[in-house]
Amino acid sequence: MSAKSLFISYSHADSSHLETLKTHIKPLERRGVISPWFDGHIIPGDDIDEKVGDALRQAQIVALLVSPDFLASDYCIHTELSEAIRRHQEGTARVIPIILRKCGWQEEPFGRLAGLPTDAKAIMSLHWADKDEAWDIVAKGIKAAASAEASEVSPALGETKPSNAPAPASLPKGATQSVPLSPMRVSRRRKLTDEERDDFKHQAFDEISQRFEASINALNGATSGRFRRLDANRFVATLYQSGSKKSGITVYVDGRHFGNGIKFHMSDDGRIDTMNGVLEVALNNGVPYLKSTMGSWMMGGNEYLDSQQAAERIWDSFVSRLE
Template sequence: MKAFISYSHRDSFALERLHVHLASLKREGHIEAWYDRDILAGSELDAEIAEQLEACELFLLLVSPDFLASEYCVETEMRRALERHDAREARVVPIIIEPCDWASSGLRALKTLPRDGKPISDWTNENTAYLNVIQELRRILDHEPPTSAPGSNTAAAPNDDDAIRSAPERRYRVRREFDDIDKAEFRENAFKTIKAYFQSAVQELNSVEGLRGRFTNLSETSFGCVIVNRGLGRGTAHLTVHGGRGQHGFGDIYYSFSENAAENTANGWFNVEADEYELHLKASITLTHNERSMSPEAAAEALWTEILQQAGISYDG
């Protein structure tokens, strides 16, 4: 998927860091990033940018006070990106790099990155913020088919344009049955999601004064985590997570609040279950006021919140 990166030149540092974190997606062939530095000498700047605004399927907006103050960024690049987003020809992803009044702009209706729209500059470890951005982009690239660019064979007929533009965006749920292979693949991907969440969360925790965390990759299907709250005498919490249904009769993903816990012990677990439309995880017990049925991402956050509470740390998500 070809991505257009819109940014203020005053935020070149953020552009450089984003390119570093995009490297894996580029290497895998999932994304091709374009920005104005790719314009060759002697080319007409406005014409080249206009061409790319029509050709790209994904728009990454590096939003900051300087971005919002830029007439060109907002009135040319962002305006056209949002028009194509509304027409369902492309997707716009705002990336908030510094605190600014983006919620009063045309971006207010969109989901922003990093998580909860927290500016990258406000994260204790900015690499963790960029990692969250990349993880969300990977979800977009993995789970959504490319949109149809204007003029492509799959574009709507000219007479249908007005109807398509005015039609509300709808989400369809298709009833289906899930076999054992579907459930096994979901379990494997869910474990990887939880594992990646803890790796990222521990990295961020280590940048918080008075707190320490350690992530241990025990095996392909097991990992461990320990959290130390130096401000609390007994503020140490352990967690071991195992993925894969085994002979001990626990769930598809199970965990123990102890260090290097054996595979035949568990304090709780998640089972892979399905309704008529989709697969999900169902917890054996309710964690931190969450529903017992949840997505892998929600399960990871609930488990993370639980271990933090055991170490005497509150977490707002």
């Protein structure tokens, strides 16, 4: 696999944080996982706008080092972020906000994207007593993004959620988040074709699988876990606490009975003949979502969920046994 090109957008006021990021992702660069680019690659005599534009157009991942200075920078917002959003909407690049310092980034065009580190807690906040822990989670998140296919990038950055869509739940400390897949637009009609239903179902399942794997890989301390993708339509996960097994789950795609969608049960035995919850594909204002038709008590009610929200609801059920 060739190295994924990584464009780093930052304010020069945060240059020290750029250097820290470069240190933490250097092993990924050395192993050929990523190929980072930032404006330090520009040499005297280069056309700055041309070099930045070329690098952005070639980037497969765009990392935003988000801070009050980043949001205050006209160049970061109007030039670099504008192109990054365009690429993200096309599905040709993945935008990852890395929250350095507390600021109102949720109100920006990229505010719907899952940020790094865990729960988008700013690295320089008191939440992170050990800054290396936060940066390690950032590096793992970039690695997870580099392993994803281009087709898994959300094409709908910045679209408005339906008013009844729930706010994303939090993952446990140490868990990383990959960039969510926003709902795919289809024509505004009352029914989905079988092809549209299957495409959305499998795309959502792949996103849920990726988020589970990245989150489990980022666990540390007394809590650990295992993830196994058994086949294209099924994965299992296990949680341990101080070596003792506390929870297991099987998540799979199935259309045979009791609903055509994504199903799960609270065991890591990989069986597909039992279930505790079912999420079926349903339209809401012409947009496909996942809707709980069984196990609503586990999923927080009968709501329309995008793939990010579905992953978080299933994850919450999975980790509830740790409490």
